[in-house]
Every structure is written in C-alpha cells, then in structure tokens.
Amino acid sequence: MSQLTLYHYWRSSCSWRVRWALELKKIPYQSVAVNLLKNEQQDPVYTQKSPAGLVPCLEFGGQYLSESIAILEWLEERYPQMPLLPRNLWDRAKVRELVGLIASDTQPIQNLKVLKFRSSDQKERAVWAKHFISEGLVAYEKAIQKTVGTYSFGGQITFADLCLIPQVYNAHRFNVDMNQLPYCEAIYQRCLKLPSCDAAAPHNQPGAQP
Amino acid sequence: MSQLTLYHYWRSSCSWRVRWALELKKIPYQSVAVNLLKNEQQDPVYTQKSPAGLVPCLEFGGQYLSESIAILEWLEERYPQMPLLPRNLWDRAKVRELVGLIASDTQPIQNLKVLKFRSSDQKERAVWAKHFISEGLVAYEKAIQKTVGTYSFGGQITFADLCLIPQVYNAHRFNVDMNQLPYCEAIYQRCLKLPSCDAAAPHNQPGAQP
Missing domain, CATH: 1.20.1050.10 (Glutathione S-transferase Yfyf (Class Pi); Chain A, domain 2)
Structure with missing residues (x-):
C-alpha cells in the first residue's frame, strides 16, 4: 500500500507534471481519475479534498494538497532522491x-x-x-x-x-x-x-x- | 551600495510581492522604475536583462532573475532572516x-x-x-x-x-x-x-x- 494517492485527469498538463515527478523519484502512488469533462472536479465529495475543484490533488496521510508546483516542491523536500532542482x-x-x-x-x-x-x-x-x-x-x-x-x-x-x-x-x-x-x-x-x-x-x- | 537592484513598475502586483519581501527581510536594494505604459519593458537594453520583458526583475552580481515567485524563493534561501515560509x-x-x-x-x-x-x-x-x-x-x-x-x-x-x-x-x-x-x-x-x-x-x- 503506497502512502500517496494522486487525483488527476489524463489530459491535464498540470497532472502530467506531477505524474512525471513521481515516476522520476520512483514513488509509488494510487491513481484516481477525475473526469473534467463530466465535471467530477465539482462533485461535493471531491471538493472536500480540493476546495477549488482542481486537479491534480495529492493525498498524504489523510491530508490533501492541490496546485502542481506546490506538490512538486513538497515532493522535492520530502523525497530528495533524484533531485529535480539544482543545488546551487x-x-x-x-x-x-x-x-x-x-x-x-x-x-x-x-x-x-x-x-x-x-x-x-x-x-x-x-x-x-x-x-x-x-x-x-x-x-x-x-x-x-x-x-x-x-x-x-x-x-x-x-x-x-x-x-x-x-x-x-x-x-x-x-x-x-x-x-x-x-x-x-x-x-x-x-x-x-x-x-x-x-x-x-x-x-x-x-x-x-x- | 546594496547588492540588489530591483526593476519594477509601481502598479505591477508581482512587483509588490517582491518589494514587500525585501522590506520584511530588511534587505536594501536599488530601485529602477520600468514604465509598462511606455513599453519600456520591450526596450532592447531591458530585454538584455529580462528576455521576456517582464517586471519585476532582480539584479544580483551582474546576473538577472525574473518571475516573482522564483525571486521570492531565492530571497528565502539566500536571506533566511524573517522566514516567509513555515518550517514544517x-x-x-x-x-x-x-x-x-x-x-x-x-x-x-x-x-x-x-x-x-x-x-x-x-x-x-x-x-x-x-x-x-x-x-x-x-x-x-x-x-x-x-x-x-x-x-x-x-x-x-x-x-x-x-x-x-x-x-x-x-x-x-x-x-x-x-x-x-x-x-x-x-x-x-x-x-x-x-x-x-x-x-x-x-x-x-x-x-x-x-
């Protein structure tokens, strides 16, 4: 059982950023599709997770994080293997x-x-x-x-x-x-x-x- | 003589972000106004500094940095006094x-x-x-x-x-x-x-x- 769940949409470019970071850092995650064309991001169950109804959204220990750059920065700080920022x-x-x-x-x-x-x-x-x-x-x-x-x-x-x-x-x-x-x-x-x-x-x- | 020069426009909201960070961290800087209404950001001398013609742009040691969030993150790493991000x-x-x-x-x-x-x-x-x-x-x-x-x-x-x-x-x-x-x-x-x-x-x- 992996620690992370990613809520995302296949065509969302912001979702791709995060998926690629997870692959590069070899961090396993559960994948949950959110279909933007069916407005699933506005479902009240989903907006409990991401109040603004955004994808991607990352779940970690029962907490939720939206905004792809915030997610990338957190992954970089929490999982420093395969750094995606230079040191200098x-x-x-x-x-x-x-x-x-x-x-x-x-x-x-x-x-x-x-x-x-x-x-x-x-x-x-x-x-x-x-x-x-x-x-x-x-x-x-x-x-x-x-x-x-x-x-x-x-x-x-x-x-x-x-x-x-x-x-x-x-x-x-x-x-x-x-x-x-x-x-x-x-x-x-x-x-x-x-x-x-x-x-x-x-x-x-x-x-x-x- | 301060180490930093900020190229900015008075009404630019991204410029305000950076000016406020500099004030909070008490980092002195030279101020250079770039008048967006006069298209000064497209002047060839300025686009040597910021190729995309953006304000704000920060100069440090003869190098230039655009994009306000990149500037904020650099200020936070380079001048850790008065932290603007939590530790956790x-x-x-x-x-x-x-x-x-x-x-x-x-x-x-x-x-x-x-x-x-x-x-x-x-x-x-x-x-x-x-x-x-x-x-x-x-x-x-x-x-x-x-x-x-x-x-x-x-x-x-x-x-x-x-x-x-x-x-x-x-x-x-x-x-x-x-x-x-x-x-x-x-x-x-x-x-x-x-x-x-x-x-x-x-x-x-x-x-x-x-």
Whole structure:
C-alpha cells in the first residue's frame, strides 16, 4: 500500500507534471481519475479534498494538497532522491524562473476554464490558445539560450522540463509553429522517449481517449 | 551600495510581492522604475536583462532573475532572516498551494497583456478581470478556512499574503464584491497598516500616479 494517492485527469498538463515527478523519484502512488469533462472536479465529495475543484490533488496521510508546483516542491523536500532542482541557489532560482514562464505566464491563460469563458466557438478558442501558447514558449525559448543542454537546464531534468513538455504537447494540439522553437521541440522529442515521461503521459492514463 | 537592484513598475502586483519581501527581510536594494505604459519593458537594453520583458526583475552580481515567485524563493534561501515560509514541510506545501491559487490561477489571467488581447473596450476588459479575480479569490477564501489567523496561514506572514494583498488591491480596482470574501478583506486591511507592506505599496513607488 503506497502512502500517496494522486487525483488527476489524463489530459491535464498540470497532472502530467506531477505524474512525471513521481515516476522520476520512483514513488509509488494510487491513481484516481477525475473526469473534467463530466465535471467530477465539482462533485461535493471531491471538493472536500480540493476546495477549488482542481486537479491534480495529492493525498498524504489523510491530508490533501492541490496546485502542481506546490506538490512538486513538497515532493522535492520530502523525497530528495533524484533531485529535480539544482543545488546551487542561483541555479535553483533560474529553474524556478523557467517554471514561472510556463506555470504562471502560459498554461493558466490557455486552460479549459479560460477558453470556455472566452467563447463557445471552438475556432475562437483555438486562436486564443495558440496565441498565448506561442507567446509563452517564445519567451521560454529565449530564456533557455544560455542554459540549454540535453534538457532546459543543462544535463539535469528539472521542474522546468516537467512544465515544458506538457506545454509543448498542448502547443502541438493547437498547431503552434514549432519551427520558431527549436530548443523546446528538441527537448520535447528527447523527453517523450524517456520511460518516466512516457509512463506519465496522457495516453497512458486511465480514461485516456485516442 | 546594496547588492540588489530591483526593476519594477509601481502598479505591477508581482512587483509588490517582491518589494514587500525585501522590506520584511530588511534587505536594501536599488530601485529602477520600468514604465509598462511606455513599453519600456520591450526596450532592447531591458530585454538584455529580462528576455521576456517582464517586471519585476532582480539584479544580483551582474546576473538577472525574473518571475516573482522564483525571486521570492531565492530571497528565502539566500536571506533566511524573517522566514516567509513555515518550517514544517506540509505547512510549506500548503502555503505554496495558496501561492498557486493567486500566482498561477488568478493574476496571470487578469494582467494587462491578456486584457489587451481580450478587447480594446475598457468595459469588456473590466468584465473579464472582475470575473477571474472574483473566481480566484473565492477559491482562496475557501482554501484558508482551516488556516486563517492574523494572516492567511496563522500568525506568520508568508508568501501567500505577499501574493494575496496585491490581488485584493486589484479586486478593489475592478469592483469585486468583497462581502463574499471576508477573510481576504480582513487580512488585506490588516496588512495595509503594516509599515513593510505600505512601503512596498504602489502609491509609494517612483512614477506612481494618484
């Protein structure tokens, strides 16, 4: 019996970040699917766990934690094996800067909640999502010019990659021009081949649609 | 001569977070105003510092760091006096969860960049901002039910308050109904009276307009 249960949705990019961290750190967990399309995140039993009705949500010892970056930071402090932040303080800060470019400046503006409020028209939604994903990833591409190696920050997989890969996955969904994003695309292709990333990817989750 | 220079804009809520942390930790810094209304953040000299043209941006030893949460985390690791995160690992995580509710789920959706893309009409922009600020703060209000004390997380000022106060300031600007947010409003009123918060507030910054 593992200590952790993860409530998540197969297509949620924030869920993928956490699943990948759990795989990298080899932390076993129970998996519970929350179907956003059926509004299961608003079920009163679920909002006892995550008051704002968010996925992912992590259960540990009868307590619950939402917000993917908070979960990543907790996993890093509680399970220090396979570190996902550098040791050097400034390097850690630069990785968290990359995290912010995706987790604050890009993903939230293109998520389902915002698209629904923007328009009921799928084409208008797609224009919106493509615009902000493209802008966000262009900023990320510039930001990694000095640090890029095998991954976003040299040769170590960090929180930054955990945020980047699901965002590039969304970029492909919304037909963002990846020619302007050669580093992001190369890191994406490289990471998809990692067993840890693949195990955490949408298509391998319960409830995934082709 | 202080070690740090902060590039910021008086009305930027993300800038306020960092200014307040610097005040609380009593870290001296040079202040450089970047006028977003004059697009100074896109000036090529500035984008050498912050490639994505973001405020705030912190300079330390000739290196530059953008993204307010990355800056807060670095300040906390580099200047541990007056801690802004609890010691207990789960408590730290719960504070970072609150941070995410504002810094990922609320502020980015109502910032100037998004409002400009949404519409050129001020009324349409206001409807958008009010909707997402209200939704975000309602989630925050629910999330602090079990932890609220003098501040969001008991009696300690944390990263969560650093994010909350500038967001409530924006809520007032956009006429969000604060009657539905009694805890948020009470913490806001309490914090505004703190000399550290006031010194960091928009009206006390260079370039502030009445």
